[in-house]
Amino acid sequence: MAILLSGAAGFIGSHVARCLLARGETVIGIDNLNSYYDVSLKQARLSQLMGDEKFTFHKIDIANRQALKTLFAKTHIDRIVHLAAQAGVRYSIENPDVYVSSNLQGHANMLELARRNQIRHMVYASSSSVYGGNTKTPFSEDDLTDDPVSFYGATKKSNELLSNSYAHLYRVPLTGLRFFTVYGPWGRPDMAYWIFTEKITSGQPLRIFNKGDMGRDFTYIDDIVDGVIRALDHSPVITTDGVPHRVYNLGNDSPEELMTMVSMIEEKLGxxxxxxxxxxxxxxxxxxxxDISRARKELGYDPKITLEQGLSNFIDWYVGTWEQAGRKTVSR
Structure with a gap:
């Protein structure tokens, strides 16, 4: 029995892979290793996994259904953690076609393979971006999500709708996870915390949008991984009339102002x-x-890392590992 992990070279995917391997799971990782950001970062994440005999990697684009079918034909896969997607809100405005291929066609391919291969459970990545223009806080899974303000958010909302349809029609057990601003070591260079750290250390000015009047529910990577694993182990119950599809928010339930984050990075870097x-x-x-009350109650999800501690961990990694190795990224 093996777990297929899409997006294995990604930020969240590589951390999830390490956790699954640590508990003895066999993991088949796939990723297309695209150049949206520094490919050497993705390769460095993968290199940490390749030494484990229970991990194998295949360079596959999830939009390529035939490549996925060939992989499934060779390996017995019973669960899927589907984290592969084209990320980035701003980039989706510039290049929507990429999001159609990866987030729409790719997700549909994964659903179809889960159905055809009678997968026991598939956990997939959604996003807080589905809440779009909602102004009521905190965001609850029961809130309407009909007003995405980015194309990226629209594709993630579509993923949830497609998943609900598959669960209803074919009784495929599916769990969607709405991630809230995930950060930490080995993270994504297009995220604000990385960009600010990089620019401060290189003496460049910071671009602060909305004149600093912004806030985010920053969620540390270890807490997110804990939520993913708990969701994987908690398959939605299939009943005669029910739909085996559940959606959860995975956040920190402790939003912080953007300028607070900037101040913490400044203080840490001196x-x-x-x-x-x-x-x-x-x-x-x-x-x-x-609002993480559903995940707390049903999954036992309980985030523990504060923004101050999480940023300290990231900066220690960035200065002591990434920057020390002479690696630099080009921020968008």
């Missing part, structure tokens, strides 16, 4: 940043905050 305040960017939202 350097004051030059700040350039700009207007809100198209597709962005002012604040996010996850």
């Amino acid at each position: 350097t004051a940043a030059v700040k350039v305040f700009e207007e809100m960017q198209k597709g962005d939202v002012k604040r996010t905050w996850a």
